Amino acid sequence: MPRLLLFLWVVLCLFPLSMEASPYRYTQVLAGVDKSHSMIRAAVKDQTGLIWLLSGGQLYRYDGVNVIPFAKLYAQSLPYDEVKSMAADPWGRLWLNTRNGLLVFDINSWSFVRHASYVQGIKNLGAVGLFNRGDAFFVATETGMVWQIHEKHKTFLFYFDPQQGKGRRTVGRLFVADHDQVWLAFNGKLYNMDLHTYKRRLKAIPAEVFDYVEDLLPLKGGVLIRNYKYGYYIFDSQQFRLSGLRGSVTHDFTNWSHWSFTEKDRVKIFYKNGRYFEYSRDTAFVLLAEERHRLEEDVLYRKLNGWQRAGDEWLLSTDEGLYSVFRAKINFDFVESGSSRGMIRQHDKYYFGGYGYLDLMTLQGDRRTYTEAPENNYYAFLEHNADTTCIALEGDFLGFLSDGRITKAPLEVPAIWNKEFSSMAFCMLMQGADTLLVGTSNGIWSYAIASGIVTPLMDRKIGFFSKGMRIMSIGVKGEAISFTTENGYYLWRAGQLQKIYPADYSKLNIYTHLHQGENTYLATKGRGLIVLDKYNQALSVDQKNGLASNTVYQLAWVDGALFMGTHEGLSVRTQRGQVYSYYDSDGLPFEEFNHQAIYYDKKADRLFMGGTGGYIAFDPSALLTLVNQFYVPAPLLVGIHIGKRSNRYRHSYAAQELTDTIYMSADAVWFSMDFAHLDQYRQAYRMEYRIVPLMEGYQPMPASGQINLSGLSTGQYHVSVRVLAGNEGGSNELNWLLYKKPNFTETMGFYVLILTFIAGLTSFILYERSSRAKGEKRLRKQISRDLHDEVGGLLTGISMQADLLRMGRVGKHEKPGEAIGNYSREAIQMMDDIIWAIDSRNNEKGSLGDRMKYLAGQMIEPLGMPITFDMNHRYERKMRQTVRQSLYLIYKEALHNICKHAAPGEIYIKLHVLPGTIDMVVKNTGHVPAKIEDNAQMRVGQGQRNMQIRAEQIGATFVSEFTTEGYVVEVSVPVRSGLLTTILDSLNRR
Numbered sequence: 001m002p003r004l005l006l007f008l009w010v011v012l013c014l015f016p017l018s019m020e021a022s023p024y025r026y027t028q029v030l031a032g033v034d035k036s037h038s039m040i041r042a043a044v045k046d047q048t049g050l051i052w053l054l055s056g057g058q059l060y061r062y063d064g065v066n067v068i069p070f071a072k073l074y075a076q077s078l079p080y081d082e083v084k085s086m087a088a089d090p091w092g093r094l095w096l097n098t099r100n101g102l103l104v105f106d107i108n109s110w111s112f113v114r115h116a117s118y119v120q121g122i123k124n125l126g127a128v129g130l131f132n133r134g135d136a137f138f139v140a141t142e143t144g145m146v147w148q149i150h151e152k153h154k155t156f157l158f159y160f161d162p163q164q165g166k167g168r169r170t171v172g173r174l175f176v177a178d179h180d181q182v183w184l185a186f187n188g189k190l191y192n193m194d195l196h197t198y199k200r201r202l203k204a205i206p207a208e209v210f211d212y213v214e215d216l217l218p219l220k221g222g223v224l225i226r227n228y229k230y231g232y233y234i235f236d237s238q239q240f241r242l243s244g245l246r247g248s249v250t251h252d253f254t255n256w257s258h259w260s261f262t263e264k265d266r267v268k269i270f271y272k273n274g275r276y277f278e279y280s281r282d283t284a285f286v287l288l289a290e291e292r293h294r295l296e297e298d299v300l301y302r303k304l305n306g307w308q309r310a311g312d313e314w315l316l317s318t319d320e321g322l323y324s325v326f327r328a329k330i331n332f333d334f335v336e337s338g339s340s341r342g343m344i345r346q347h348d349k350y351y352f353g354g355y356g357y358l359d360l361m362t363l364q365g366d367r368r369t370y371t372e373a374p375e376n377n378y379y380a381f382l383e384h385n386a387d388t389t390c391i392a393l394e395g396d397f398l399g400f401l402s403d404g405r406i407t408k409a410p411l412e413v414p415a416i417w418n419k420e421f422s423s424m425a426f427c428m429l430m431q432g433a434d435t436l437l438v439g440t441s442n443g444i445w446s447y448a449i450a451s452g453i454v455t456p457l458m459d460r461k462i463g464f465f466s467k468g469m470r471i472m473s474i475g476v477k478g479e480a481i482s483f484t485t486e487n488g489y490y491l492w493r494a495g496q497l498q499k500i501y502p503a504d505y506s507k508l509n510i511y512t513h514l515h516q517g518e519n520t521y522l523a524t525k526g527r528g529l530i531v532l533d534k535y536n537q538a539l540s541v542d543q544k545n546g547l548a549s550n551t552v553y554q555l556a557w558v559d560g561a562l563f564m565g566t567h568e569g570l571s572v573r574t575q576r577g578q579v580y581s582y583y584d585s586d587g588l589p590f591e592e593f594n595h596q597a598i599y600y601d602k603k604a605d606r607l608f609m610g611g612t613g614g615y616i617a618f619d620p621s622a623l624l625t626l627v628n629q630f631y632v633p634a635p636l637l638v639g640i641h642i643g644k645r646s647n648r649y650r651h652s653y654a655a656q657e658l659t660d661t662i663y664m665s666a667d668a669v670w671f672s673m674d675f676a677h678l679d680q681y682r683q684a685y686r687m688e689y690r691i692v693p694l695m696e697g698y699q700p701m702p703a704s705g706q707i708n709l710s711g712l713s714t715g716q717y718h719v720s721v722r723v724l725a726g727n728e729g730g731s732n733e734l735n736w737l738l739y740k741k742p743n744f745t746e747t748m749g750f751y752v753l754i755l756t757f758i759a760g761l762t763s764f765i766l767y768e769r770s771s772r773a774k775g776e777k778r779l780r781k782q783i784s785r786d787l788h789d790e791v792g793g794l795l796t797g798i799s800m801q802a803d804l805l806r807m808g809r810v811g812k813h814e815k816p817g818e819a820i821g822n823y824s825r826e827a828i829q830m831m832d833d834i835i836w837a838i839d840s841r842n843n844e845k846g847s848l849g850d851r852m853k854y855l856a857g858q859m860i861e862p863l864g865m866p867i868t869f870d871m872n873h874r875y876e877r878k879m880r881q882t883v884r885q886s887l888y889l890i891y892k893e894a895l896h897n898i899c900k901h902a903a904p905g906e907i908y909i910k911l912h913v914l915p916g917t918i919d920m921v922v923k924n925t926g927h928v929p930a931k932i933e934d935n936a937q938m939r940v941g942q943g944q945r946n947m948q949i950r951a952e953q954i955g956a957t958f959v960s961e962f963t964t965e966g967y968v969v970e971v972s973v974p975v976r977s978g979l980l981t982t983i984l985d986s987l988n989r990r
Contacts, residue, residue: 129175
């Protein structure tokens with residue numbers, strides 16, 4: 001017997017805390033679909049990781065950021081009113097059992113499946129059961145048919161009796177399958193089909209079993225039936241037998257006290273009273289493990305509505321939101337000791353400090369409040385020897401723990417130090433065998449254990465060097481005493497006190513420190529971890545480097561790594577300088593740790609770290625092996641939104657449209673990308689994004705998960721999104737190419753067209769100017785000819801009359817003086833007409849009409865013939881000079897012909913300037929003489945040719961003729977209008 005007891009004691013020492021928690025943990029995913037609706041009927045995950053919810057008969061999608069009603073995501077009218085249940089198959093489809101029958105929604109095409117072969121014959125039928133095995137999908141319809149659904153087709157399995165029974169809706173599943181069997185419990189009968197032989201079997205279920213059945217779990221060789229009243233029944237293909245796991249004999253199926261599922265070769269059962277079991281997954285149903293769980297209080301009694309396996313987790317739908325249960329990456333044991341301070345192991349018991357009573361826990365994990373010791377503020381523990389532990393008391397200075405008994409330390413303070421002494425103790429350090437250094441709110445004090453005398457730690461030169469300092473930690477570095485305060489880190493040697501960090505006059509609260517090798521590690525409030533080398537050169541490690549928080553409360557060096565309890569999680573720094581952090585999503589029951597609440601049990605190789613919720617305990621070496629096994633999900637694009645001109649929008653959610661290359665039309669003015677935050681409730685990570693060429697570096701993803709671009713110009717944009725683990729070990733990055741199509745005015749073709757137009761316009765202008773220059777040259781020649789012919793002839797006549805007068809050869813009836821005067825007046829008139837014609841200032845509106853009237857007055861009025869003017873200048877603008885000159889000379893020639901050759905009569909003169917033409921008419925109603933002299937015919941013929949030539953020069957139509965009614969000249973000039981004409985005219989005027 002003594003040997004047996006010794007053996008058991010050794011076992012307990014080697015395997016402490018044997019009552020560990022179950023390997024599963026849980027977290028709340030959602031408190032409800034919104035603030036007012038917490039009840040969730042069902043939840044599934046699709047193949048991309050998005051969660052689909054049923055609440056109030058309506059379908060919702062949760063992307064880790066927002067819960068969005070499906071009615072807002074689906075642009076068309078919904079083909080259902082109410083969804084009763086649902087399931088997701090392995091190929092990205094949602095199977096919705098609606099009030100009006102079964103519907104299938106394809107997430108990839110974002111449309112309801114209507115004509116595929118796998119829905120023919122079952123669409124719009126009611127569903128008795130839907131089950132996703134992970135690699136296959138099964139459907140049982142209300143018509144009594146069971147189908148196996150494949151990606152492109154379906155296979156019929158067997159019939160069952162569809163006669164409706166009691167119709168109770170179970171929380172669990174009565175239609176399940178594994179790789180060997182398909183099971184269906186319906187209307188008091190148990191159906192199963194062997195998937196290898198395709199043979200169907202039928203067995204009647206006893207009433208006491210079926211009436212309270214709630215779940216089926218496939219076993220090897222049978223099925224496990226969970227009965228909420230009596231417990232678990234095993235069917236071994238022959239008979240039903242009740243297992244050792246019994247129920248509460250209750251008729252209330254909503255009062256959940258247990259929940260179970262299968263995984264590989266085991267059945268996992270979360271039983272009542274916090275007990276967790278693992279049984280063999282066969283009809284033998286052998287107990288393999290027994291541990292503890294916390295689901296009962298927090299989840300199972302919150303009105304569980306249903307559960308659905310989603311990869312490596314289970315989604316539990318309750319009346320108070322959605323929960324996820326999954327295997328923890330790290331197995332943290334949790335000691336619910338409340339807000340904790342220091343702790344110690346003494347023999348086979350652990351003592352946890354804090355405010356109030358101590359907490360006592362055995363090596364087996366049984367914890368209780370240790371009321372044998374008085375209430376106090378147990379701040380820090382320091383082992384003196386195997387039987388005695390020193391305790392720093394925040395208020396009573398010092399105490400001792402000896403074999404489970406708490407005693408106050410004898411205390412004698414010399415009278416001269418009574419005013420300086422502080423009983424607020426926070427830390428301790430052994431100095432020799434009998435001396436204890438105690439850090440208080442007023443410096444460091446030396447306590448003699450044998451005598452109980454306490455005095456300040458003094459220096460011969462500088463006296464009580466730590467006076468007025470709140471001492472947070474004390475250590476030894478070589479021959480010096482090191483300590484930290486609310487102002488910084490100090491070293492004291494005989495005769496010298498030196499502030500090491502911060503080296504300037506700034507103040508920094510440093511909670512604790514430790515020396516390892518040549519380095520000193522400082523836990524600061526606000527600057528994270530400070531690492532000082534042997535030269536006291538500082539290296540800062542903060543949240544930018546992966547630290548959980550910039551406030552660090554506790555440090556411990558174990559297995560070559562530094563473990564840190566921070567304000568927002570647990571961090572580990574390896575010897576290589578890599579930092580890994582762990583949070584609530586990694587299994588921590590709390591994230592805020594406390595000062596002095598850290599203890600390494602070397603015998604058990606367990607590290608205890610305390611905080612606001614109690615203590616966690618874990619194997620530090622096991623934690624270090626996980627640092628390179630973290631995985632983060634790839635960025636997932638779940639929606640794109642494009643805003644176009646005229647308030648038009650395009651929204652896309654189909655997976656096949658959310659490709660890595662996205663095209664936008666030319667009228668797009670803004671663009672938005674929605675990204676999911678997958679699994680953030682169970683794994684901490686952060687997302688960053690970058691847009692090239694708009695951004696040089698990465699920026700944190702907004703909490704909304706949206707990337708917005710506005711004022712888009714034509715071109716390509718490269719969007720990079722990366723997911724970074726809270727630790728340095730994991731990252732995942734994806735890239736998207738956005739391309740906005742250009743408007744026609746932004747294309748190369750448009751610019752080529754513009755250049756071609758400019759080149760053509762330039763060539764045309766140059767051609768016009770050249771033509772005008774040639775025309776002006778011709779005009780000058782014509783003017784010179786006119787001057788030579790007309791004026792020259794007149795001047796010659798004047799010269800000849802003057803010679804005759806001088807030589808005295810004038811006839812009796814000749815009047816040379818009068819002839820000279822006439823010739824002179826005609827020459828002056830001719831010169832005046834030529835000058836008026838070539839002056840560009842006379843191109844203004846009305847100038848031609850005024851000149852025509854003036855000339856008619858000079859030539860026609862002396863003859864006594866009546867004149868009628870018909871002038872219309874309404875649409876007249878500046879007239880081209882060549883047009884004005886030619887019209888005027890034609891008009892003058894016509895008047896000349898009338899004066900010389902026409903019979904007296906009424907003269908009609910018309911000038912109409914219209915939008916498209918200029919019409920001029922000169923008409924004499926007098927009759928032409930019957931005989932005309934030969935020289936007159938010659939004169940008229942020459943004038944006619946001149947008028948014809950001038951009309952052709954300006955592109956006019958010309959008519960000149962003698963009729964029975966008189967002499968008529970008609971000219972019609974086409975007028976060009978528009979911007980081009982204006983430009984050409986302005987250039988010509990230059």
